[in-house]
Amino acid sequence: MSNNWGEIRDEIKRRVLDRELLPGAKLPSDQELAEEFGCARTTVQRAMQDLALSGTVNRRRKGGTRITLHPITRTTFDIPITRLEIETAGKEYGYYLVSREILVTPPYVASSFGLSKPMEMLHVVALHLADKKPYIFEDRWIAHATTPEVLDVDLSRESANEWLIRNRPYSDCEVRFLAKNATPHEAELLAADTDDALFVMERTTWINSAPITMVRAIAAPGYQLVTKAS
């Protein structure tokens, strides 16, 4: 007799792990499970909501609940502010503004925003340091047409990322992870060798389809993104 939704979820998970329920198997209806567990249907619904969210089961009206046929690994990454990531690791944070200028967007930036024409944006290049060593190199474009106040910010003291997070929420965000060889310039800034494999995180954000910023964050050699999945 389980009367909390977490126990019901765990019991269903156990049946999957113990192979009592195989991929594709159909579960009883919520109503029947409620009777089995001796609880209200709402409670079963809450457990099933969680299992559906984690990808364990698929639910369809009239079709019922089934164990996912082709399970996928669903991973969630929280990408923090770089300063907090470094400080949380117990290291000393450092920040260095490399350049700041208004330029016309090159094609790859415009296309990332989905713009049909190039436009002027604020281009900011900066370096984040952990214990005085290069950690992440940041190449950022900011649409000052959308956020004009950013032109008055002293970006040599505070990273554009932190200012934007406090002052410019976004409605949409696209994230890309990839690998690239270090250019001589990147190698120099990151204390790496030319052609070293570097891990790159790109993010583009919009507010109601108006561009806000696009950033390419290039990590120093050895960087890993780690997470636990369900």
Add this chain to the structure above:
Amino acid sequence: MSNNWGEIRDEIKRRVLDRELLPGAKLPSDQELAEEFGCARTTVQRAMQDLALSGTVNRRRKGGTRITLHPITRTTFDIPITRLEIETAGKEYGYYLVSREILVTPPYVASSFGLSKPMEMLHVVALHLADKKPYIFEDRWIAHATTPEVLDVDLSRESANEWLIRNRPYSDCEVRFLAKNATPHEAELLAADTDDALFVMERTTWINSAPITMVRAIAAPGYQLVTKAS
């Protein structure tokens, strides 16, 4: 007067995007919001559950609900079966078993599993092809002590990944993303050049702390992982 939870969620989100609610701002209690929106408290609770899950707000008993002070980008990746990923992209899937042998785990594998001592595992190397071109190179260790049936599977016809997914659910999974330079061997298999930057996805899975498998999937040059975030 909103009486469905999605509308309430969207209205709160709108207030955040329009900067009517700033990071750190305290929201009225669920009870008060229920009166404002003219609905039951349960409905507000459902909306808030969603906002908390997406990282928009923080909720604490007695402390109330606040707009997240340091918003983070929370991204969710679904890592599918490679065959389905290729077929979904409308390409022809190919699979080639490179090697299969029982070996003692090298230190990096044992430590990834959290094992104190090395143990014998099945080591499988395979290549996934998209339209006859190398797509992902897979280097996998399978704990046949946990899953002895895998020794009888013909891994030249079916990838170990697909067999495991159908036959060996996991309770825990750790995922790592990183970049590495191609070794001569990897370069040859992936039709790349030695030292090309390659994107690597590593996954280690357990069932109730017993090791199942660890895989290092190395993608051909140009591979990107893309997702939309909230």
Add this chain to the structure above:
DNA sequence: TAGTGGTCTAGACCACTCA
């Protein structure tokens, strides 16, 4: 210790979709 969020119940109606 009092306020706030988390959960459960019992019942109702609706929305989707399978047969």
Add this chain to the structure above:
DNA sequence: GAGTGGTCTAGACCACTAG
């Protein structure tokens, strides 16, 4: 058309924690 999941209500009690 009927079965099943999704949502809403009104009320209750519990669990956590800020002041």
